[in-house]
Amino acid sequence: MSNLKGDHISSVSSIPSNALNHWDDDFVQSIEASNAGSEYRERVETLVKEVKMFLKQMQTGDCDLIERLEMIDALQCLGIDRYFQAEIKEALDYVYRAWDGSVGIGLGCESCRPNLNATALGLRLLRLHCYDVSADTLKNFKDNNGQFTFYGENNDNDENNIKEEDVMRSMLNLLRVSGLAFSGEIVMEEAKAFSAVYLKNLLENSGDTYKRSFLKEVEYALIYEWSRTFIRWEAPNFIQIYELDKQRLKDKRILELAKLDFNILQFQYKLEMKELSSWWENSGISKLVATRERTMEYLLWAVCSTDKLELSRSRIAMTKITCVVTLLDDIFDDYATLEQLKCITDAISQGWDISIIKDIPNNLKTCIEFVFKTVHELTSDATKKQGRDMMPFVTKAWADYIEACFEEARWKTTGYFPTYNEYIKFAEKCVSFGPILVHTCLLASHILCDDDIEKIYLDTSRFYHIMRVCMRLTDDMHDFEDERLHGKIASAISCYMGDNQNCSEKEAINHITKLKNKLLKELTRELFKPNNVLLNWENICINSTRGVEFFYIFGDGFTHCDKEVKHQIFKVFVDPVEI
Numbered sequence: 001m002s003n004l005k006g007d008h009i010s011s012v013s014s015i016p017s018n019a020l021n022h023w024d025d026d027f028v029q030s031i032e033a034s035n036a037g038s039e040y041r042e043r044v045e046t047l048v049k050e051v052k053m054f055l056k057q058m059q060t061g062d063c064d065l066i067e068r069l070e071m072i073d074a075l076q077c078l079g080i081d082r083y084f085q086a087e088i089k090e091a092l093d094y095v096y097r098a099w100d101g102s103v104g105i106g107l108g109c110e111s112c113r114p115n116l117n118a119t120a121l122g123l124r125l126l127r128l129h130c131y132d133v134s135a136d137t138l139k140n141f142k143d144n145n146g147q148f149t150f151y152g153e154n155n156d157n158d159e160n161n162i163k164e165e166d167v168m169r170s171m172l173n174l175l176r177v178s179g180l181a182f183s184g185e186i187v188m189e190e191a192k193a194f195s196a197v198y199l200k201n202l203l204e205n206s207g208d209t210y211k212r213s214f215l216k217e218v219e220y221a222l223i224y225e226w227s228r229t230f231i232r233w234e235a236p237n238f239i240q241i242y243e244l245d246k247q248r249l250k251d252k253r254i255l256e257l258a259k260l261d262f263n264i265l266q267f268q269y270k271l272e273m274k275e276l277s278s279w280w281e282n283s284g285i286s287k288l289v290a291t292r293e294r295t296m297e298y299l300l301w302a303v304c305s306t307d308k309l310e311l312s313r314s315r316i317a318m319t320k321i322t323c324v325v326t327l328l329d330d331i332f333d334d335y336a337t338l339e340q341l342k343c344i345t346d347a348i349s350q351g352w353d354i355s356i357i358k359d360i361p362n363n364l365k366t367c368i369e370f371v372f373k374t375v376h377e378l379t380s381d382a383t384k385k386q387g388r389d390m391m392p393f394v395t396k397a398w399a400d401y402i403e404a405c406f407e408e409a410r411w412k413t414t415g416y417f418p419t420y421n422e423y424i425k426f427a428e429k430c431v432s433f434g435p436i437l438v439h440t441c442l443l444a445s446h447i448l449c450d451d452d453i454e455k456i457y458l459d460t461s462r463f464y465h466i467m468r469v470c471m472r473l474t475d476d477m478h479d480f481e482d483e484r485l486h487g488k489i490a491s492a493i494s495c496y497m498g499d500n501q502n503c504s505e506k507e508a509i510n511h512i513t514k515l516k517n518k519l520l521k522e523l524t525r526e527l528f529k530p531n532n533v534l535l536n537w538e539n540i541c542i543n544s545t546r547g548v549e550f551f552y553i554f555g556d557g558f559t560h561c562d563k564e565v566k567h568q569i570f571k572v573f574v575d576p577v578e579i
Contacts, residue, residue, distance in 0.1 A: 023296040028277040033270040047257040055087040064108030078258035079235035120173035132530035179225030183521040213244035228549040230304040288363040291330040298322040304547025314444035345406040349399035382442035397434040404430035420495040428468035441537040
């Protein structure tokens with residue numbers, strides 16, 4: 001298991017490609033970070049006031065339901081909805097009063113004829129804001145052949161008066177709402193399948209017939225459903241879409257606000273890039289072990305999880321902790337004997353006792369001292385934030401994680417092959433969600449009670465259990481082959497095949513995929529159950545799960561991140577949008 005020669009690793013000079021740092025510190029420090037902050041912020045404050053007035057006029061005027069819904073959707077897609085929470089709630093309350101659970105809604109309060117476009121968009125936005133709405137409403141728009149129709153089977157369709165553009169928009173919103181399906185909602189699965197076929201066919205045969213902005217939305221929706229996106233990445237995509245279609249927004253100031261807001265946040269992220277790059281470069285870890293260097297990639301994940309301007313220290317904490325978790329993971333995989341790993345495990349679980357690791361090789365000792373130093377610094381920050389000692393909670397989260405890692409290393413060394421159920425029970429702790437989220441949430445939230453902190457890493461809630469298992473299954477599905485090269489034989493895939501001797505690898509992957517998708521739907525139900533009031537740290541937890549799903553759109557985007565993921569980092573962190 002060990003690749004050590006004396007106190008140094010022989011492979012440092014020939015680091016494998018998936019361990020390379022694709023963000024050289026000199027390059028990161030050279031990234032231009034021009035601060036137009038004060039000028040931008042003044043204009044943002046003005047625009048927010050003006051847009052609030054515009055939204056108020058919409059509420060008191062003759063604005064139809066569909067116009068209110070499209071405005072809310074635009075504010076969310078452009079990443080500026082946080083400025084208008086009161087106005088959005090007022091508009092959604094208005095829509096909800098018009099909502100008919102059996103047939104949906106029409107285009108306006110005076111229009112009693114149910115409309116698929118308005119109903120699909122309304123269902124999506126109401127569900128995102130935890131209103132009590134059922135997907136069964138969509139059944140009203142199915143005919144006897146299982147086809148979705150624009151006005152519904154029982155509403156005297158006049159197909160000659162239906163514009164093709166309205167049908168296309170309906171199919172797009174039908175696809176988007178299907179991404180918020182709860183477990184057991186068959187009509188949502190049917191909506192997804194039906195709309196996806198329609199939209200894929202539309203793309204393949206579009207030519208120059210339809211608006212570029214609409215086709216971009218279709219391309220986007222077919223790949224990135226809600227559970228696989230995050231706000232800061234969505235914003236530049238939808239800025240581009242709304243730029244292409246000047247008629248979509250009723251007020252040009254909304255697009256200007258979105259651009260300024262994106263660039264203000266991006267400036268802050270650039271400062272964080274520079275700080276974190278220097279932190280890792282100065283640590284000297286890359287000279288000791290051939291660990292995966294993913295500082296910028298983990299910062300992107302941190303932005304997925306918590307993107308607010310004022311939560312910079314939380315993002316930095318999440319990035320640092322994920323870096324040291326990766327360092328430990330690589331040490332456990334490749335650079336220590338089982339006896340040495342037992343020393344590291346005991347040192348952490350017994351209260352960060354550095355004396356326990358005195359006999360391990362110097363390069364490993366230096367790495368573990370760096371981990372200890374990072375954890376203690378961030379815990380000190382959390383203690384100041386929370387107003388009481390956070391080390392007991394941090395130690396418990398880390399102990400659960402590191403003991404699971406040691407158990408996995410023991411399996412690898414002894415050749416032990418667990419059952420599928422045994423693997424799943426252990427695997428959720430080995431996924432590192434506990435320590436990462438504890439550090440992140442303690443610095444992002446207001447003062448948390450002990451029960452809330454424990455929920456983040458203890459198995460006291462179905463919500464957190466599902467998140468951890470989903471993360472483990474997602475990781476296993478995409479990199480179990482790479483793990484085998486490191487000698488890890490236990491994964492959700494292999495253990496399921498072990499329990500089912502006649503099962504092929506493809507069948508096992510299909511089973512795990514279906515299980516993960518089912519769990520994600522359960523998670524969606526937990527998140528958007530009626531009248532649920534989401535706390536800040538709960539949003540962070542679910543957004544971190546969405547971030548993982550986003551990275552795995554590109555294969556294993558954490559391991560192989562030199563192409564597509566790097567392009568996404570440029571989009572969010574480096575390239576400003578033109579004002």
